[in-house]
Amino acid sequence: MATSACTVTVRGVVQGVGFRPFVYRLARANTLAGWVLNGNEGVEIRVEGAGDRVDAFLRELRTDAPASAGITDIAVAVAEPSGLEGFVIRASRSDDQPRVPISPDLALCARCLAELFAPADRRFRYPYINCTDCGPRYSIVTRVPYDRESTTMTAWTMDPPCEREYHDPASRRFHAQPNACPSCGPGVMLIEGDRVVGASAEPIARAAALLRNGRILAVKGLGGYHLACDARNPAAVGALRDRKYRKEKPFALMVRDLPAARALVRLTPEAEALLASPAAPIVLAPARETLDRVAPDSDELGVMLPYTPVHYLLFAAGAPEVLVMTSGNRSSEPIAYRDEDARARLADVADAFLVGERPIARRVEDSVVRQTSRGPVILRRSRGYAPSVVARLPASRPVLALGADLKSAITLVVDGQAFGSQHLGDLEHFDCWRALEESIRDLLEMYEIRPAELLVVRDAHPQYRSTAVAASFHESETAVVQHHRAHVASVLAERGAWGERVVGLALDGTGYGDDGSIWGGELFVGSIREGFERVAHLRPAALVGGDAAARHPVQAAAGFLDQVETPDLTAAPFDFPSEYTRSRRLLETRTRIFSTTSAGRLFDAAAALLGFTRPVTFEGQAAMWLEWLARAAPEGEPYPCPMHGGEIDWRPLLRATVEDRARGRDPGETARAFHAGLACGLADASVALCRAHGLETVVASGGVVQNGLLLDRLVASLEAIGIEVLINHVVPPNDGGISLGQAALGALGPCTSSPSR
Numbered sequence: 001m002a003t004s005a006c007t008v009t010v011r012g013v014v015q016g017v018g019f020r021p022f023v024y025r026l027a028r029a030n031t032l033a034g035w036v037l038n039g040n041e042g043v044e045i046r047v048e049g050a051g052d053r054v055d056a057f058l059r060e061l062r063t064d065a066p067a068s069a070g071i072t073d074i075a076v077a078v079a080e081p082s083g084l085e086g087f088v089i090r091a092s093r094s095d096d097q098p099r100v101p102i103s104p105d106l107a108l109c110a111r112c113l114a115e116l117f118a119p120a121d122r123r124f125r126y127p128y129i130n131c132t133d134c135g136p137r138y139s140i141v142t143r144v145p146y147d148r149e150s151t152t153m154t155a156w157t158m159d160p161p162c163e164r165e166y167h168d169p170a171s172r173r174f175h176a177q178p179n180a181c182p183s184c185g186p187g188v189m190l191i192e193g194d195r196v197v198g199a200s201a202e203p204i205a206r207a208a209a210l211l212r213n214g215r216i217l218a219v220k221g222l223g224g225y226h227l228a229c230d231a232r233n234p235a236a237v238g239a240l241r242d243r244k245y246r247k248e249k250p251f252a253l254m255v256r257d258l259p260a261a262r263a264l265v266r267l268t269p270e271a272e273a274l275l276a277s278p279a280a281p282i283v284l285a286p287a288r289e290t291l292d293r294v295a296p297d298s299d300e301l302g303v304m305l306p307y308t309p310v311h312y313l314l315f316a317a318g319a320p321e322v323l324v325m326t327s328g329n330r331s332s333e334p335i336a337y338r339d340e341d342a343r344a345r346l347a348d349v350a351d352a353f354l355v356g357e358r359p360i361a362r363r364v365e366d367s368v369v370r371q372t373s374r375g376p377v378i379l380r381r382s383r384g385y386a387p388s389v390v391a392r393l394p395a396s397r398p399v400l401a402l403g404a405d406l407k408s409a410i411t412l413v414v415d416g417q418a419f420g421s422q423h424l425g426d427l428e429h430f431d432c433w434r435a436l437e438e439s440i441r442d443l444l445e446m447y448e449i450r451p452a453e454l455l456v457v458r459d460a461h462p463q464y465r466s467t468a469v470a471a472s473f474h475e476s477e478t479a480v481v482q483h484h485r486a487h488v489a490s491v492l493a494e495r496g497a498w499g500e501r502v503v504g505l506a507l508d509g510t511g512y513g514d515d516g517s518i519w520g521g522e523l524f525v526g527s528i529r530e531g532f533e534r535v536a537h538l539r540p541a542a543l544v545g546g547d548a549a550a551r552h553p554v555q556a557a558a559g560f561l562d563q564v565e566t567p568d569l570t571a572a573p574f575d576f577p578s579e580y581t582r583s584r585r586l587l588e589t590r591t592r593i594f595s596t597t598s599a600g601r602l603f604d605a606a607a608a609l610l611g612f613t614r615p616v617t618f619e620g621q622a623a624m625w626l627e628w629l630a631r632a633a634p635e636g637e638p639y640p641c642p643m644h645g646g647e648i649d650w651r652p653l654l655r656a657t658v659e660d661r662a663r664g665r666d667p668g669e670t671a672r673a674f675h676a677g678l679a680c681g682l683a684d685a686s687v688a689l690c691r692a693h694g695l696e697t698v699v700a701s702g703g704v705v706q707n708g709l710l711l712d713r714l715v716a717s718l719e720a721i722g723i724e725v726l727i728n729h730v731v732p733p734n735d736g737g738i739s740l741g742q743a744a745l746g747a748l749g750p751c752t753s754s755p756s757r
């Protein structure tokens with residue numbers, strides 16, 4: 001057999017995930033000579049040997065790669081054999097430009113888990129066990145390139161056994177930067193008032209006992225602190241709600257193992273795979289069990305599996321099988337991740353703190369994915385996913401897109417790869433705003449981008465804080481992309497469909513429109529390359545108090561119902577409270593009145609009519625309540641919702657809602673008919689636009705697309721007549737996905753960009 005040779009370049013997330021040791025083992029197994037190294041663009045490989053062995057190597061390189069590696073591209077070039085002997089891992093190139101993506105954080109792997117509970121292993125019950133297949137990454141990186149000194153592990157010096165593993169190419173811990181063991185690495189302690197429990201297994205056993213006794217525990221995780229308690233203990237859950245000032249927003253759960261998860265929620269095979277994946281997100285799935293006060297007014301539970309050694313140790317030490325595991329914060333503040341800050345902010349919430357010594361470099365919250373009839377939809381993209389690539393985007397220069405102010409997340413495009421940051425929170429919080437600035441700095445430093453070469457893309461909202469951040473880039477060119485066009489573009493950008501012409505449907509709570517009014521129910525025609533023209537929208541309604549109306553469904557209702565005949569809504573069965581009367585008065589005097597086409601506010605109005613007359617305690621609550629109400633009812637006749645001259649008229653829809661409610665029809669049935677009516681109205685409008693423009697694809701995005709009942713009905717109507725519907729799968733449909741659409745339109749679209757100087 002003739003000797004053949006080739007060079008291979010593997011791109012994607014291939015550093016810090018055990019890729020070189022994998023290549024080393026694969027080459028040795030195929031008796032190939034050559035080398036592997038971390039190069040400028042990814043992992044570079046040279047192999048020489050028997051032709052069939054080289055073929056086998058290339059095949060297995062694709063099929064057997066570590067689960068946590070995210071390969072985007074493998075380029076193979078044939079080379080002349082040069083008589084190499086043996087296979088080696090070479091030092092990284094000294095001229096390395098740090099353009100190789102940093103890996104997201106990874107859940108504990110199966111082999112480390114086995115060692116964690118093997119009494120003979122030197123890391124038996126060690127809370128910081130990890131290897132190149134698993135453990136912290138992004139949450140411990142302080143600078144690039146990624147090596148031990150550039151992580152929060154720099155304070156610990158490896159002992160000789162750890163050092164040996166670290167330098168042994170055959171070891172799973174070869175260049176595992178957070179490598180540690182009980183004799184050289186960080187430990188955990190339990191802090192209970194003035195008492196500190198520190199030695200070995202004690203703190204975990206004590207923590208598990210506290211949880212069993214209904215106490216609230218602050219637990220330091222990968223990217224921040226959690227608050228934990230027994231989810232099946234209503235008193236504990238209630239105490240957590242009271243102390244955290246979180247009245248109704250659902251709590252996430254962590255369950256002991258997959259069988260326990262199956263008992264709690266109905267899981268598809270796809271959802272099970274997600275739960276057990278290295279990203280280990282929170283998965284929202286239909287509940288089988290009702291847990292008091294965990295997720296009020298919802299038929300779903302958000303469930304995740306243990307993903308750090310500490311979590312596994314807690315369950316093994318007898319912690320309750322189902323734990324509330326919610327962000328360590330109060331109310332809507334950002335999650336705490338620095339030790340002193342957490343101790344101060346959570347002092348009145350947690351009965352005790354289970355604290356690991358390894359510092360967290362940056363806040364990375366749990367990711368949230370919903371299992372839907374159309375596959376998984378990511379609602380919060382953070383731990384396990386950030387800062388990995390969300391799309392390939394052929395921009396001619398680096399692009400920084402700043403997203404929206406709610407659910408902030410940024411996108412940086414470098415060398416044709418779009419990197420998505422973690423969820424940064426709502427920029428009205430100073431901490432989140434600072435996190436945005438840190439995130440920008442992190443990404444620009446990691447990829448060595450100078451502001452002068454950068455295109456900065458921002459939302460059109462003049463009052464957004466991200467707009468002010470954009471203005472601080474004095475040397476950069478800037479571009480402005482309208483909110484709802486960015487939503488639509490995000491779906492197409494995920495798929496690399498730059499030129500595809502579609503009908504784009506943006507259904508949203510709020511966003512700044514071209515005319516300065518509040519948009520949120522918009523239909524566009526166009527593509528990323530040519531841009532999106534607004535061709536239809538919801539009929540405008542008055543909005544009392546502008547964006548502030550999002551807090552009071554009756555305030556939204558007052559504006560919409562100004563155009564609909566109604567009985568006295570302050571009387572039964574509506575019983576609207578005084579905010580409604582106050583809003584009516586403002587409408588009469590035309591004080592603080594704005595104009596809106598927001599689908600989110602239309603849902604709020606309907607929710608108010610059907611009984612949600614109190615203020616919301618979290619964003620989108622009234623609409624979620626309305627969907628929950630509707631889900632319990634059977635499918636019925638949809639209410640009418642026609643389109644006239646590019647305006648989708650919701651008046652008949654609300655009129656029917658008012659009449660049926662006044663007549664005493666079941667609120668669930670009414671809510672269902674409202675959903676179906678709006679879905680049919682939107683479907684009819686989309687079909688009319690598809691026909692008028694010769695198109696066969698509809699793109700749907702925006703926060704309201706998270707409403708599964710509305711989306712399913714819309715999709716069913718369109719697919720029945722052969723129109724394809726595309727939604728987000730890589731970035732969230734809510735404002736967390738905006739920055740990808742901004743980057744795509746800013747870099748590839750027709751939008752007018754101008755130097756900010």
Ligand code: ZN
Nearest residue numbers: 109112131134
């Ligand atoms: Zn591992």
Ligand code: FE
Nearest residue numbers: 508511703735
């Ligand atoms: Fe939005």
